[in-house]
Structure formats: structure tokens, C-alpha cells
Amino acid sequence: MPEGDTVFRAAERLRTALAGKTLTRSDFRVPRYATVDLVGDVVTEVGSYGKHLFIRTDRVSIHTHLKMEGVWRVFHRGQRWTKPPVTARLVLATDEFEAVGFELGKVQVLPRTEEHTVIDHLGPDLLGPNWDAAEAQRRLSEYPRRPIGLALLDQRNLAGIGNIYRSEICFLRRVHPATPVGDIPDLPALVDEAHRVLGKAAHQPPWRPLAYGRTRRPCQRCGTAIVSRLLGEDDPADRITQRERGIYFCPRCQPEPTN
CATH class of the missing domain: 3.20.190.10 (MutM-like, N-terminal)
Structure with a gap:
């Protein structure tokens, strides 16, 4: 998309x-x-x-x-x-x-x-003139147990991120996409990263993904093979395709949360 x-x-x-x-x-x-x-x-x-x-x-x-x-x-x-x-x-x-x-x-x-x-229902526009990082952080924090990989995709939190950039943002911040929002060590920095990544992609194309679409290729930081996993809501009514929900990450640089 x-x-x-x-x-x-x-x-x-x-x-x-x-x-x-x-x-x-x-x-x-x-x-x-x-x-x-x-x-x-x-x-x-x-x-x-x-x-x-x-x-x-x-x-x-x-x-x-x-x-x-x-x-x-x-x-x-x-x-x-x-x-x-x-x-x-x-x-x-x-x-x-x-x-x-x-x-x-x-x-x-x-x-x-x-x-x-x-x-009206959307979060702050990452590429808009009135970007509000504090409001984006507040919206993300409303559901602290939600995995960050899903929270970033939710346009009600911040508007503009899709499957490519949620993978990239998590990779750049060394955060596993299943990590609950409340367990992110520095959520403001992650929100700032999202703003930086989208801004660069919009104003300085083309964006060359570091993680997205690189399944089985070496991580550009540590050499470990990038993997892709599904990350979806536990809801039978969820109609997002598996391809759309697949998120890419380095299992070494982005260790899976233990709880």
C-alpha cells in the first residue's frame, strides 16, 4: 500500500x-x-x-x-x-x-x-506543517501493551506510516516490532525517528530500505539474516492480508521481548 x-x-x-x-x-x-x-x-x-x-x-x-x-x-x-x-x-x-x-x-x-x-480521527500528519510529536506520543501511549509494530501502523496514532516504514523505524531504533509501546526505552526518540524517516523519504527519494523486503539477506549492522514474521491483531475479524502484516527485522539487533 x-x-x-x-x-x-x-x-x-x-x-x-x-x-x-x-x-x-x-x-x-x-x-x-x-x-x-x-x-x-x-x-x-x-x-x-x-x-x-x-x-x-x-x-x-x-x-x-x-x-x-x-x-x-x-x-x-x-x-x-x-x-x-x-x-x-x-x-x-x-x-x-x-x-x-x-x-x-x-x-x-x-x-x-x-x-x-x-x-478528524487521524493522528498528527508526519509530513504536515503542524506536526505534533507530543500528541503522537500521547496517542501511542494510550495503549501501552500494544505491540509497537501495530501501533505505528494505526493511522489514529500518527498518519502516514505503512508496512515499509514501520519495519524501517523499528530497525533503526533497534526495537523488536512485538515490543509493547510501554516498554519502549525512549518513545520520544522513536517518534522523532518516524518523523525523520518519512521526511527523508518524501523530500529525498528514493528511500533504500534497510530491513523491509530483505528476508534472508544480511543485516547491514551485524550480518545476521533479516527475517519476516506476521504481526496481527488476535481478532478473527481482522482482514489485513498476511503479506500486508509481514514485518521485517534483525533477530540479533532487535531482540524479541521476554515478557
């Missing part, structure tokens, strides 16, 4: 193509919004919050979420699309550019006054 850095960079690309420009075409290929017509509207802003992206006009906010397979791409008018047209769920065009959302997991058109309802 694309993470906060991917959405942040998508918003930057869309901002360059759309912000301050008049829409000459809007094509919502979602039944609920098939009749929405924004031709003539000016895009005033493009922004992101965690994994959520917003394209705003004076009248509405277009909210999209990439989920697992979604992607935004920008083309010059007349340029051939690089993905099958049948997978496009939203097209927004100006005189110069076409912004196309392919396989978007969610598309909503909201009054500007209701945009907040989408993100």
Missing part, C-alpha cells in the same frame, strides 16, 4: 499541474459522482494528510485514497496514458495537463466545510 511519502509527492505533482488553473474537463468514473461537472472551476489547492489526498476548488474538495493499487499520474494534453484507460477512476484536465487517478481505492466529492470529517 502506498504510504505517506508517496501521497505527499503525488500531491506535489498534482499541485504543479492543477493549482491556480481552470478545469476544462472533469470525468468521475465512479457511479455516485458520474454527473459531477467541475468544468470552469479553478483548482485552488492540492494537499495531503497522511495517506489522504485533497484537490480543492472554491466549491468542493475531491478526496482520494490510493488504497493498495491506486496511483495519480500527470500527462500533457494529448499524451498517451501509461496505464489502461479502463482503470482510470478520475480525470481532471486543464488546457495543458491531464491528471488521471488510476485504480483509486476511494473517491469522494465533499463540500469544503465537510473535508475535516475524513481526517
